[in-house]
Amino acid sequence: MNNKKFKKKVHEVVKRIPPGVTFSYKEVAKRAGNRRACRAVGKILSNNKDTSIPCHRVIRADGSIGGYNEGMKEKIKKLRKEGAM
DNA sequence: CGTATGACGTGCA
DNA sequence: GTGCACGCCATAC
Numbered sequence: 001m002n003n004k005k006f007k008k009k010v011h012e013v014v015k016r017i018p019p020g021v022t023f024s025y026k027e028v029a030k031r032a033g034n035r036r037a038c039r040a041v042g043k044i045l046s047n048n049k050d051t052s053i054p055c056h057r058v059i060r061a062d063g064s065i066g067g068y069n070e071g072m073k074e075k076i077k078k079l080r081k082e083g084a085m
Numbered sequence: 086c087g088t089a090t091g092a093c094g095t096g097c098a
Numbered sequence: 099g100t101g102c103a104c105g106c107c108a109t110a111c
Contacts, residue, residue: 006107006108006109007108007109024093024094025092025093025094026093026094029093029107034106034107034108035094036093036094036105036106036107037093037106037107037108038093038094038106038107039090039091039092039093039094039105039106039107039108040091040093040106040107040108040109041092041093041107041108042091042092042093043090043091043092043107043108043109043110044092044108044109045092046091046092047109047110055092058092059092060092060093060094061093061094061095062093062094065092066092066093067091067092068092069092072092075092087111088110088111089109089110089111090108090109090110090111091107091108091109091110093105093106093107094104094105094106095103095104095105095106096102096103096104096105097101097102097103097104098100098101098102098103
């Protein structure tokens with residue numbers, strides 16, 4: 001089942017995001033296999049505590065920050081520091 | 086196995 | 099242009 005790979009795929013995709021570039025949950029979900037799994041992506045990332053995954057580079061399709069495990073402020077700070085914003 | 090929840094997305098009023 | 103509601107998929111309990 002690809003379902004089991006979905007979570008892993010999401011982590012892989014997010015880890016592959018280069019600095020200075022922001023991906024939307026939709027894009028990540030699409031690369032993960034299902035563009036409608038945007039909700040699942042957020043849930044997986046929220047459960048994920050691996051700082052190795054730059055989940056702060058994953059924002060909403062509207063450009064909103066959405067949320068962050070460590071705190072939205074840190075997310076914005078990191079994005080600003082990388083020049084993504 | 087079934088239910089409930091979620092860091093979203095899109096459509097309609 | 100803004101706000102509300104519904105829908106979709108995956109995970110966790």
